Amino acid sequence: MELRTVTRMLQNARRPQKKARKEAQKAEREALARKNEPNKATKEGDSDPKKKDDDPDGAKLATTTEPMTDAMKFLTPLLQFSPNSIDAQIAGFEVYIRRKKYLLALRCLLAASALDNEHSKVHSQTIRFKLALDKDLATLPPKVAEIIKSEFTLLPESVSLTQFNNDYLSKHxxxxxxxxxxxxxxxxxxxxxxxxxxxxxxxxxxxxxxxxxxxxxxxxxxxxxxxxxxxxxxxxxxxxxxxxxxxxxxx
Structure with missing residues (x-):
């Protein structure tokens, strides 16, 4: 076998190893570049990807003239991504009851009750919901009123609000x-x-x-x-x- 042929065969045998080594070196360079990129952005300042909070203490938000609209910006994702948070459901009730969105308020109240039906806020919100219904139920669309009547079962029909509250006080x-x-x-x-x-x-x-x-x-x-x-x-x-x-x- 000619020497030239043998040399070509050896070169062909080494190509996969050489290619793999080059690819490994390239991957290592790219990883190193990504690692150094945040440091570079911090030093240069102009490329900092972090968004600056121009109201860290919420002072501007507190002076809003549309509190319910602004509250919804926070409440919607809160309820979407933390449905099992009783604090989120309690906050949802507070927003919806003020907007007189009674079905949505009831949904939050029922969710909170399912998580902890003896919670202090669940108790007070149950009473407030009943008082709001007594005042506004006749003004609601018949279908909405029907759904609320069938779903709002947190209060025994035979017990007054005063007795319901006194029982809670005695128990706790x-x-x-x-x-x-x-x-x-x-x-x-x-x-x-x-x-x-x-x-x-x-x-x-x-x-x-x-x-x-x-x-x-x-x-x-x-x-x-x-x-x-x-x-x-x-x-x-x-x-x-x-x-x-x-x-x-x-x-």
């Missing part, structure tokens, strides 16, 4: 957040018949495992009522959490 007397929810509902149901609710909020501070966050909820509740028990609550809470400035007496 050792839970500060749920007690506050029931007291808030009591005030909503009977403004003139529930003066004791204010004093009961103060007594929530005596619950063994009451948390400071729950005490802040109680403070905000009394503030919203312009309650005469506000300063008594502040004093008791300040004694319990002496380093919390939120309970300091107002100047």
């Amino acid at each position: 007397r050792d839970c500060a957040r749920r007690t506050l929810s029931g007291l808030s509902a009591r005030k909503l149901l009977a403004h003139d018949l529930a003066p004791s609710a204010d004093a009961d909020v103060v007594r929530v501070l005596k619950i063994d495992d009451v948390a400071m966050e729950e005490a802040i909820e109680g403070l905000e509740l009394l503030q919203s009522w312009k309650s005469g028990e506000l300063e008594a609550f502040r004093k008791a809470a300040a004694a319990k959490w002496p380093n919390a400035t939120v309970f300091a007496a107002s100047s």
